[in-house]
Amino acid sequence: MKYKSVKSVCLAAFLMASHNAFAEESALQEGGKPLSVVTSDGKERTISDCKQFTFLRLNDLKISKINGLSDPDWIDAKNSLTGCYIDWYVKENKLTLDNTAKTPNIKDVLSHFPASEAYFVNKDEQAKIKKNSSGKSILEYTPSLKINDRKMISDKEGVSYSVWWFASYKNENGDLVSFITIGSGVTQGTQSILKSYIIKSTQGKIWDVKELDENSPI
Structure with a gap:
């Protein structure tokens, strides 16, 4: 294509x-x-x-x-x-697409995604997140986030999140391996970013995720 x-x-x-x-x-x-x-x-x-x-x-x-x-x-x-x-x-890794997997809604994602992955616009906000995010989900870190169509938006913090893409695969042992891309940005302005992750485990309140980019280990 x-x-x-x-x-x-x-x-x-x-x-x-x-x-x-x-x-x-x-x-x-x-x-x-x-x-x-x-x-x-x-x-x-x-x-x-x-x-x-x-x-x-x-x-x-x-x-x-x-x-x-x-x-x-x-x-x-x-x-x-x-x-x-x-x-x-x-x-x-010889992964096979799981056609039965459904894309999670953004509220479910933010309820389990580590707050360390919250959106920031500068180094001061990044440092604040790092200091105050331990053990929290993004939704717990930013409780003012509310559902708005397919997004979650916080008017108070001026930030928005959405699920851009999601897919699940199974490895040769039948274990589930999922990938997700989250779009986030400011509500007043044009600053935004897309970040992709491999979801290593959904056990527990906070999912075990790892960010992927074009320079991830190969």
Whole structure:
């Protein structure tokens, strides 16, 4: 499947992943051109698809910078590269899609997601979260969050969360392995981010999760 832009990659490819993993040939382009990146060896390179991304990562290179994109396009590009990583992870670990799994609603997610993963806009807020989040869920940390359509929004804190994408797989032992992408941002302004996680366990009040990105171990 071909995509016209990075923006369409993010949503269309992740929706495709609910049926199967990212195709290696999935296009990673902005304005019809391959993504321009700087890798950890300091060289500027172009990436047209997930196969090229995986080749770089398997050769011990990481993505240091994505060039020439506006903030929204940069977020989409980063998210799409993370999707390529998830595709590699699924294949490498021989995971099989669980078609019976349903996407959890955002309230359930925030009731169990560690507060350490709460959205922040600056280092001061990040430090505050780190200091006060121990043992809490995001919803406990920000109790003013209320359901609004498919989002949870806190007018008091000026923050919003939504489930962007979710998929569950089973490994060869039949154990469930789930992935989720959460969108979060400010309610007054344009600052936002997409973060992807592997949900390692849903036992207990706080889920065991680990953030994934384009430079996660490969």
